[in-house]
Every structure is written in structure tokens, then in C-alpha cells.
Amino acid sequence: MNTLKKALNESAAMRWGVLLLVGFVLSVNYYFYDAFSTLKDLLRAEFDFTNKDYGLFVSFYSVPNTFLLMAVIGGVILDKLGIRRTGFMFVFFMAIGAVLTAYGASDYYGAGGIGYSFMSSFMPNYSPELKMMLLGRFFFGLGAETSIVVISKILVKWFKGKNLALAFGLKVGFGRLGTFAALNISPAVADKGANLTGAIWLAAILVCTGLLAFIVYMLLDAKLDKQLEKDSNETVTSKPFSFRDITGLLGNRAYLYIALLCVTFYSAVFPFLAYAPDFFADKFSLTSVESGKLTSLLPLGTMFFTPLFGWLIDRKGKSATAMIFGASTLLAVHLVFALTYFPPQAPIILLGIAFSLVPAAMWPSMVKLVDDSQIGTAYGLMYSIQNLGLWGFPIIAGSILDATNPGNPEVSDYTATILMFAAVSLLGLIFALLLKFEDKKKGFGVELPLNKK
Numbered sequence: 001m002n003t004l005k006k007a008l009n010e011s012a013a014m015r016w017g018v019l020l021l022v023g024f025v026l027s028v029n030y031y032f033y034d035a036f037s038t039l040k041d042l043l044r045a046e047f048d049f050t051n052k053d054y055g056l057f058v059s060f061y062s063v064p065n066t067f068l069l070m071a072v073i074g075g076v077i078l079d080k081l082g083i084r085r086t087g088f089m090f091v092f093f094m095a096i097g098a099v100l101t102a103y104g105a106s107d108y109y110g111a112g113g114i115g116y117s118f119m120s121s122f123m124p125n126y127s128p129e130l131k132m133m134l135l136g137r138f139f140f141g142l143g144a145e146t147s148i149v150v151i152s153k154i155l156v157k158w159f160k161g162k163n164l165a166l167a168f169g170l171k172v173g174f175g176r177l178g179t180f181a182a183l184n185i186s187p188a189v190a191d192k193g194a195n196l197t198g199a200i201w202l203a204a205i206l207v208c209t210g211l212l213a214f215i216v217y218m219l220l221d222a223k224l225d226k227q228l229e230k231d232s233n234e235t236v237t238s239k240p241f242s243f244r245d246i247t248g249l250l251g252n253r254a255y256l257y258i259a260l261l262c263v264t265f266y267s268a269v270f271p272f273l274a275y276a277p278d279f280f281a282d283k284f285s286l287t288s289v290e291s292g293k294l295t296s297l298l299p300l301g302t303m304f305f306t307p308l309f310g311w312l313i314d315r316k317g318k319s320a321t322a323m324i325f326g327a328s329t330l331l332a333v334h335l336v337f338a339l340t341y342f343p344p345q346a347p348i349i350l351l352g353i354a355f356s357l358v359p360a361a362m363w364p365s366m367v368k369l370v371d372d373s374q375i376g377t378a379y380g381l382m383y384s385i386q387n388l389g390l391w392g393f394p395i396i397a398g399s400i401l402d403a404t405n406p407g408n409p410e411v412s413d414y415t416a417t418i419l420m421f422a423a424v425s426l427l428g429l430i431f432a433l434l435l436k437f438e439d440k441k442k443g444f445g446v447e448l449p450l451n452k453k
């Protein structure tokens with residue numbers, strides 16, 4: 001390295017600039033992911049979407065990552081091809097998927113545009129609009145999950161040893177900002193259905209601007225590699241991929257516990273959130289606007305809490321303890337929701353704390369468990385495992401809801417459904433405890449401050 005010239009990642013301004021760029025890519029990802037939850041009724045009115053159609057559309061995001069293991073394959077590709085090529089490819093998939101989804105909902109397509117007759121030629125129970133939108137959601141999910149893996153590796157590259165947990169916390173904050181914006185902007189643009197396709201196109205265009213932001217990042221990444229006098233091969237592993245990379249990770253008990261905590265924790269949060277507005281409305285007799293506002297307090301709170309906890313973890317450590325605390329808080333909140341009529345505002349704030357503590361501690365802890373050369377594979381495998389839960393639990397929750405509310409009444413009893421989420425949280429707590437014991441036994445240093453690695 002040229003010792004007279006500071007490398008780009010030594011400059012704090014450059015590091016935070018990079019975080020802003022990739023944070024924007026993440027925000028538009030989350031915006032598109034969540035833009036449809038407030039459009040559910042309008043999709044039913046405009047395209048005859050049933051609840052099952054809507055559920056299928058939501059869970060199709062996870063299909064490539066779960067059943068084709070795309071997130072783990074993406075992670076392996078990332079470790080082999082490097083950040084620039086892999087990132088471009090998967091952010092591009094994300095943009096293609098978003099555009100295909102919007103195209104499926106467009107007037108041009110609905111009037112018999114390109115692909116309409118082909119999509120009408122099979123599976124007549126599903127509309128051509130739904131099929132095109134499913135195809136779009138599939139590509140979006142395929143690109144979106146691996147692009148999060150790429151962004152995680154980018155943060156490790158620029159921030160390792162320099163406020164890494166704060167950077168991860170802010171990364172999650174950027175994601176939540178996208179969710180918060182989607183929950184508020186998407187219904188406003190849709191204007192009670194008058195401009196439904198406009199709301200979907202806006203989401204797709206935002207994803208395309210994310211691709212432009214990533215291209216700008218690629219220029220900085222190339223410059224950093226040049227300054228470090230590393231050709232791109234040096235930031236990637238040269239040894240060929242072997243299944244032992246995967247079995248090796250799964251054989252590392254600490255990694256396994258963190259991956260199992262990831263799937264159980266997020267399965268008790270994201271699928272719960274998909275039902276939360278309806279649950280609050282039914283249990284506390286709220287209007288849909290009131291329950292929507294109550295739910296959107298969650299991404300708003302986590303936007304600030306997650307970076308704050310990340311900052312604390314950089315300095316004080318205690319990541320495993322933070323995960324235990326977050327998982328127990330989640331369990332307590334679900335029990336309160338299921339078994340009491342306690343006003344929901346206080347538990348939702350606690351849920352915000354749990355939903356900030358675990359992500360702030362869990363994602364950066366990976367650098368303590370695996371080597372940098374395997375970080376893409378490690379995150380990718382974790383996302384594939386997580387997506388199994390994100391795919392399955394909305395369906396399980398819906399089935400429990402149907403079984404405990406025969407006749408599909410207007411107001412549903414959610415007790416059994418939320419108790420199921422409490423049971424999943426309990427599993428998360430057990431895995432968090434196991435992680436702490438394993439760390440103590442093997443001395444990975446998960447409890448140590450990240451700035452001291």
C-alpha cells in the first residue's frame with residue numbers, strides 16, 4: 001500500500017458516505033418489500049386478489065431463497081466473484097423483478113400487452129396479472145436477499161474494527177426507513193385506488209435508482225481495492241467452492257445457534273407484523289387507520305434504537321446478552337398480546353426495543369464466528385434459513401387463524417395465533433442462551449466490544 005496516501009476506508013467521511021450510498025440501496029429494497037401491505041385491499045378491488053393470492057404474492061419473495069437456496073448461492077458467489085460483480089448482478093435482478101411486478105399491474109399489460117396471452121395460457125385459476133406479479137416478486141426476492149448479503153460484506157470491508165456494530169445498526173435503520181416510507185407514501189400515492197399502478201411504479205422506479213447508487217458505490221470499491229494494491233482476486237477466495245464450506249459452517253455450533261436464533265426471532269416478528277394491523281383492530285376495536293399508525297410506530301422506533309444499540313455494542317460488547325434480552329422481551333410481548341387486554345402502546349415500544357436489540361447484536365457478531373473470506377457464504381446461508389421461516393410462518397399463522405375462527409368472521413380471535421408466535425420466540429430465547437454458553441466455552445469473543453477485535 002502507498003503509505004503516504006490514506007486508503008479510502010481510513011477516511012471517516014468516506015466510510016459514512018459509503019454507508020449512505022448502500023443504505024439507500026437497502027431503503028429502496030425495504031420500500032418495495034413493504035409497499036404492498038397497505039395496498040392489499042386495493043389489489044383485491046382492482047385485480048380480484050383473494051387473501052390466498054395476496055399471501056402467495058408476499059411469500060413468493062422467499063421462494064428462490066428457500067427452495068433454490070439462492071441467498072446461500074449468492075453468498076458463495078460473493079465470496080468467489082467479489083462485491084462489485086455479485087452486487088451489480090443481484091441489485092440488477094432486484095430492479096428487473098420490481099419492474100416486472102409493476103408491469104404486471106399496469107394498464108398496458110392488462111389490455112393484452114407483451115406476455116399477457118402467454119400468462120393466460122396456463123393455470124387458469126390464477127389471473128395473468130397475478131402470474132406476472134409473482135414472476136416479478138420471485139426475481140425481486142432473488143436479488144433483494146443477496147443484495148443485503150453484499151451490503152453486509154461491504155460494511156465488514158469498510159468498517160471492521162471501526163464502529164462496525166454502529167454501521168450495521170444504521171444499515172438496519174435505513175431498511176426500517178424504507179418500510180416506514182412505504183407504509184406512509186404508498187397508500188397516499190395510491191389515493192384510495194385512483195392511482196394504484198402509480199404507487200407500484202413509484203416503488204419500482206425507486207429500486208432502479210438503487211441500482212444507480214450501487215454503480216456509484218462500485219467506483220469507490222474499485223478505487224479502494226486499487227489503493228490497497230489488491231486486485232479484486234485478493235478480496236475473494238481463490239479456492240473452489242466445496243460443500244464442506246457449508247457443512248463446516250453448520251458444524252460450528254455458535255454459527256448454528258445464531259442462524260437458528262435468526263430464523264425463530266424473525267419468524268416471530270415479520271409474519272406477526274403482516275397480521276398486526278388486523279390483530280390490533282380486532283382485539284382493541286381500532287379503525288384500520290389507527291391500527292396502521294400503531295403498527296408503523298415499530299419501524300419508526302427501530303430506526304433510532306438499532307443504531308443506538310449498535311453504538312453501545314461497539315463500545316461495551318455484550319452481544320450474546322443483548323440477544324437473550326431481546327428474545328425474552330419478544331416472548332413477554334407476545335404473551336401480553338395473546339393473554340391480556342393491556343393497552344398495546346407500551347408492549348409495542350418494548351417490541352421495538354427487542355426488534356432493535358437482536359438485529360444490532362446478531363449481524364455484526366458474525367465477524368467473531370467466521371473468517372472474512374467466508375462472510376458472504378455465512379450471511380447467505382443464514383438468510384436462506386431465515387427465509388424458510390418468512391415463507392412458512394405467514395401460512396401457518398393464517399391456517400391457525402382460520403382453524404380457530406370458523407366461518408371467517410369479521411372480528412377474529414387471535415389468541416392461538418399469537419401464542420404460536422410466543423412459542424417461536426421461546427425457541428429463539430433458547431438458541432440465544434445456547435449461543436452464550438457456546439461462546440463462553442469456545443471463547444469466540446461474542447461478548448467483547450466489536451471495536452476491540
Ligand SMILES: N[C@@H](Cc1c[nH]cn1)C(=O)NCC(=O)O
Pocket residue numbers: 029030033145148172175266270359383386
Ligand atoms: N432477510 C431480510 C428480510 C426483509 C425484510 N424486509 C426486507 N427484507 C431481513 O430480515 N433483514 C434483516 C432485518 O432486520 O431487517
